Amino acid sequence: MKPFTLSRRKMLRGAGIAIGLPVLDAMMDGRGRWLGVAEGAVPMAPPVRVMAFHFPHGVISSQWVPTTQGKGYAITPGLSSLAAFQNDFNVISGLQQTAWLKGPGGGHANGVPDFATAVPSVATGAGGPSFEQVLAKEFGAATKFRALVAHNEQEGNLTEGATTAHMNNISWTDRGVFAPAERDPRMFFMTLVSAIPAGTGTATPAKASPEAMAAMARKKSVLDHVMEDIGALTRRVGSTDKARLDEHLTSITEVERILAAAPATVGSGCGQPDPIMGDPTTYTDGFRGIGSAIAGTRAKIFLRLIATAFKCDLTRYASFALSNGFDDRYFPELGGGMVFHHQITHNGKYGPDAFIEPKIISFFASLLAYLLDQLKSSPEGNGTLLDNSLIYYGSEMAEGWHTNNNMPVVLAGRAGGQVVTGRHLAYPDPTPLAKLFLAMLKFGGSATTTFGMGGDAPLEGLTA
Secondary structure, three states, X not given: OOOOOOOOOOEEEEOOEEEEOOOOHHHEOOXXXXXXXXXXXXXXXXXXXXXXXXXXXXXXXXXXXXOOOEEOOOOOHHHHHHHHHHHHEEEEEEEEOOOOOOOOOOHHHHHHHHOOOOOOOEOOEOOOOOHHHHHHHHHHHHOOOOOEEEEOOOHHHOOOOOOHHHHHOOOEEEOOEEOOOEOOHHHHHHHHHHXXXXXXXXXXXXXXXXXXXXXXXXXXXXHHHOHHHHHHHHOOOOHHHHHHHHHHHHHHHHHHHHHHHHHHHOOHHHOOOOOOOOOHHHHHHHHHOOHHHHHHHXXXXXXXXXXXXXXXXXXXXXXXXXXXXXXXXXXXXXXXXXXXXHHHHHHOOOOOOHHHHHHHHHHHHHHHHHHHHHHXXXXXXXXXXXXXXXXXXXXXXXOOOOOOOOOOEEEEOOOOOOOOOOEEEXXXXXXXXXXXXXXXXXXXXXXXXXXXXXXXXXXXXXOO
């Protein structure tokens, strides 16, 4: 019997819904090549996925930077949430954001647009594109989405500084031009399963009205609309592909379950598909008080969906921000009182609420650990999706009381085997952070030769 084969662009379809698939054996020729590749062609390596992941207000350096270099370093309190993945990332110290405070506004209004651009900001925002958008411009046409941009801060809780754009965007396509971020987990979900343009706020596939799609997003599982296609596919693929397909669909239904429970579990912020609801003042104040509980739930939905998009090759480039440039959440669940995160960091290490800051930093790192787990649990090629990824995890400043030396940096993933992980890499201070971004661009295949302020050569030491 002729073995069943499948296009790598295959989508599960029904009622205007299209769901991407993970890489299956049925899409390969048995020699590690996509079906359709010429006989004499070199086997295609899995693509490198690149992501920028922002957390607000820096760290406490003494509790973040390991005391020894190389492999086998002792995990510090600030990195404790990542202990299970120590061999999958590098901690990098000694890097300076040289572009910081060289544009309009204060530390946050400069730090946020500089975060992934390493270029001094201008009156309208970042002074140039962010590194993941550079890759998206070069290679993004190969996938459904050139890049995905998500932000955990709701529309009603945006803040101002220099301009609103400065404080609320880390992804930039060009000088002063930010990439619109999706801030609603429901709409981000529908973006991926229905190919709805991100940031539109309404669902508009070709064969369904916005009203019908919004109702479907609230009340029905998208899988209900593709069950016939699913059944036909699972009857034809092999046992390994069945298991992968089942895992993929389980992941989608789990995200749906979380979203369905959002009104009761998460509160009004996630209860409707529209980004803004009710009185904006109440909405903002309610979000301020959510602390780790709701912020963590929302973030995990976004991160799981980004992992799904990488797995299905819907995109290879993404950015995600946990907060805007003025994180004013309370964190009562972590033992803190009704004091804003931003205020806590400005009080410094001797402030009355200093005890809570390490817990907040560890909480943020636990969300990176969640993403790494999603990627590492997805086999791909000779390794995992995490092996074929490169994730920059950092902040807009080094420490919350406004410093730009010794920026907190975790670089996760191996970029398809190009990066050696499991180490603390200490560079002479001040080494420009832009050198790291240029190295990431090179690992992603970019032809870029310089990047940002001080990025005249790629950061050395990542490959050996």
